[in-house]
Amino acid sequence: MLGKWIVGTSLAMLLATAAMAAEINAQQPFAEQRAQIEKDLGGDTYREISAEDRAKVIAALERMSQRLGDGKQPQDLKGADQVSWFNDQELVNSLLTQAREDSRxxxxxxxxxxxxxxxxxxxxxxxxxxxxxxxxxxxxxxxxxxxxxxxx
Structure with a gap:
């Protein structure tokens, strides 16, 4: 029974990781990821995203860019800025994941x-x-x- 749970949990984590692969990853350069997301928002990848959600994604990306400033990485942020950046990251990831699924x-x-x-x-x-x-x-x-x- 435990073995099935471990396999199921591992599979769920693998699928979740694969689903998030196209979204923002704090370990990769943010500017490149932002450019790719903005390009994908104009194409078929997220064609089913609502205008409201598109505006939320763009606003969150802008806030994230402002917090990072020139050359900073998310790991360099401290305190409230780091929490806000990661909250925006989660918002963008969840909205884009849902839009990508709806666009399939x-x-x-x-x-x-x-x-x-x-x-x-x-x-x-x-x-x-x-x-x-x-x-x-x-x-x-x-x-x-x-x-x-x-x-x-």
């Missing part, structure tokens, strides 16, 4: 009703979630209206 493309192959030709449908995780939520909302509306379909 998932493809399914299915045969539409009445057709023998299979089709591929590719949607991001966020698009699939939104579609599912819309379907659930529509079913609720039908139930509330006594079985009549809502007009569109």
């Amino acid at each position: 493309l998932v493809c399914e192959r299915y045969r539409p009703t009445g057709s023998k030709m299979p089709q591929n449908v590719c949607l991001t995780v966020a698009q699939r979630r939104a579609t599912r939520e819309e379907a659930v909302d529509e079913i609720r509306q039908i139930r509330r209206s006594g079985g009549e379909t809502p007009s569109r």
Whole structure:
């Protein structure tokens, strides 16, 4: 039993480390990481990030840069500055990790009703979630209206 727990815990830690690999690492030069994150925010890596979360990431990156100043590393910071820097690091990492997961493309192959030709449908995780939520909302509306379909 203990062996399974250790293997499970090790696997979870490995996956968490892999998920954070693209985010800010205090052991690597911050300026390079910031430039890469800003580039990725403009591309497909984080395409599902909300405007609000994008603004939070950019603001946190700016605060982190200001605290480091010229040539400092996070380990050189002291007291409240170090705590604030690491809090901003955690904010950026968590927002970008969620955005990257939501931006992951998932493809399914299915045969539409009445057709023998299979089709591929590719949607991001966020698009699939939104579609599912819309379907659930529509079913609720039908139930509330006594079985009549809502007009569109």
